[in-house]
Amino acid sequence: xxxxxxxxxxxxxxxxxxxxxxxxxxxxxxxxxxxxxxxxxxxxxxxxxxxxxxxxxxxxxxxxxxxxxxxxxxxxxxxxxxxxxxxxxxxxxxxxxxxxxxxxxxxxxxxxxxxxxxxxxxxxxxxxxxxxxxxxxxxxxxxxxxxxxxxxxxxxxxxxxxxxx
Amino acid sequence: xxxxxxxxxxxxxxxxxxxxxxxxxxxxxxxxxxxxxxxxxxxxxxxxxxxxxxxxxxxxxxxxxxxxxxxxxxxxxxxxxxxxxxxxxxxxxxxxxxxxxxxxxxxxxxxxxxxxxxxxxxxxxxxxxxxxxxxxxxxxxxxxxxxxxxxxxxxxxxxxxxxxxxxxxxxxxxxxxxxxxxxxxxx
Numbered sequence: 001x002x003x004x005x006x007x008x009x010x011x012x013x014x015x016x017x018x019x020x021x022x023x024x025x026x027x028x029x030x031x032x033x034x035x036x037x038x039x040x041x042x043x044x045x046x047x048x049x050x051x052x053x054x055x056x057x058x059x060x061x062x063x064x065x066x067x068x069x070x071x072x073x074x075x076x077x078x079x080x081x082x083x084x085x086x087x088x089x090x091x092x093x094x095x096x097x098x099x100x101x102x103x104x105x106x107x108x109x110x111x112x113x114x115x116x117x118x119x120x121x122x123x124x125x126x127x128x129x130x131x132x133x134x135x136x137x138x139x140x141x142x143x144x145x146x147x148x149x150x151x152x153x154x155x156x157x158x159x160x161x162x163x164x165x
Numbered sequence: 166x167x168x169x170x171x172x173x174x175x176x177x178x179x180x181x182x183x184x185x186x187x188x189x190x191x192x193x194x195x196x197x198x199x200x201x202x203x204x205x206x207x208x209x210x211x212x213x214x215x216x217x218x219x220x221x222x223x224x225x226x227x228x229x230x231x232x233x234x235x236x237x238x239x240x241x242x243x244x245x246x247x248x249x250x251x252x253x254x255x256x257x258x259x260x261x262x263x264x265x266x267x268x269x270x271x272x273x274x275x276x277x278x279x280x281x282x283x284x285x286x287x288x289x290x291x292x293x294x295x296x297x298x299x300x301x302x303x304x305x306x307x308x309x310x311x312x313x314x315x316x317x318x319x320x321x322x323x324x325x326x327x328x329x330x331x332x333x334x335x336x337x338x339x340x341x342x343x344x345x346x347x348x349x350x351x352x
Binding site: 048049060061062065066068069089090091107118122125126129 | 181185192299300303304305306307308309310
């Protein structure tokens with residue numbers, strides 16, 4: 001009885017699951033080479049509709065269309081660069097996850113380097129500050145003796161207190 | 166080495182993180198108002214690529230780029246499955262009736278029968294609609310989704326593009342450019 005029930009449940013689950021799996025279409029390629037280029041391009045190009053998915057991940061209408069377009073262009077013998085240019089012409093740099101270096105993307109490209117340099121500068125300055133304060137704050141003999149006396153006084157005080165308990 | 170100099174340097178170091186946080190805040194703040202769905206289209210300022218499509222009303226009639234040219238027009242991408250298209254439809258009708266704007270439709274990823282039915286029920290603001298069930302023309306235009314509206318001059322150059330609902334407010338942004346194009350056309 002349990003076996004039958006679980007079989008029914010399992011088949012119901014599989015039926016429910018199938019529409020989602022069939023959402024991404026399958027394409028046939030003339031060679032594994034073309035198939036690989038198609039996979040690389042759809043993973044490298046971004047879905048224009050959905051911000052944070054690439055074309056191969058996305059189930060949106062536009063991604064489906066663009067996958068079909070890329071498949072067509074790969075079959076037609078277009079180069080990867082030609083396909084990228086085609087996409088950028090229509091959807092802008094947004095479609096590239098790897099944006100080109102130009103005025104609008106200056107901050108994007110330079111910020112990490114600038115921050116690194118700033119960070120190194122801060123570390124250097126902090127270390128130099130520490131060295132300076134270490135030498136600058138060195139005590140002379142009489143100061144050292146006074147410090148020791150103070151420490152001893154505190155120590156004997158706390159000893160007395162613990163004896164009182 | 167004077168102690169004064171050290172403390173000045175340390176004070177400067179204390180202020181630095183604050184300055185950096187302020188700078189970052191400023192940078193992020195100016196990004197807040199931006200609409201992530203508004204993408205630049207590289208087709209702005211360029212001609213619509215030539216295409217051959219099919220009329221929504223008459224399946225046998227072919228429509229090419231030449232059919233769009235001649236007067237400044239709006240090219241509106243719509244579909245019956247798109248709620249925002251329904252929301253803007255009345256405004257498109259009004260635009261044709263009151264301002265005499267020429268609107269050409271691109272029926273995007275849709276089916277012919279429901280699309281024709283939709284125009285019968287809600288009114289037809291389009292001089293004609295191009296039937297684009299597979300989104301092929303959409304790719305040529307750089308369409309991301311429906312609705313989208315392109316302002317195209319008489320020679321077929323894309324002057325501006327509006328993504329999302331066209332209404333009195335958003336039309337306000339396209340209108341000055343449209344009026345300028347019409348003024349040029351009149352000369």
